[in-house]
Amino acid sequence: xxxxxxxxxxxxxxxxxxxxxxxxxxxxxxxxxxxxxxxxxxxxxxxxxxxxxxxxxxxxxxxxxxxxxxxxxxxxxxxxxxxxxxx
Numbered sequence: 001x002x003x004x005x006x007x008x009x010x011x012x013x014x015x016x017x018x019x020x021x022x023x024x025x026x027x028x029x030x031x032x033x034x035x036x037x038x039x040x041x042x043x044x045x046x047x048x049x050x051x052x053x054x055x056x057x058x059x060x061x062x063x064x065x066x067x068x069x070x071x072x073x074x075x076x077x078x079x080x081x082x083x084x085x086x087x
Contacts, residue, residue: 033066
């Protein structure tokens, strides 16, 4: 049973990592910081990255210190990027 759970964890971390980082502007370090919290608090939302992100935000007081730091940063990815040609 533990071996199966470990294999699922490895696959879950490896498969969506690039897409998650691009879509949610999270680095590999951010993902590693939050992976235990995903499994502890939001496992029912796997593999839906948007639902996982929303779940983690809802559980912010319960997050580990590392994951809480990720979700405490200003959300620069959501801000529109100003282009020099926009003037």
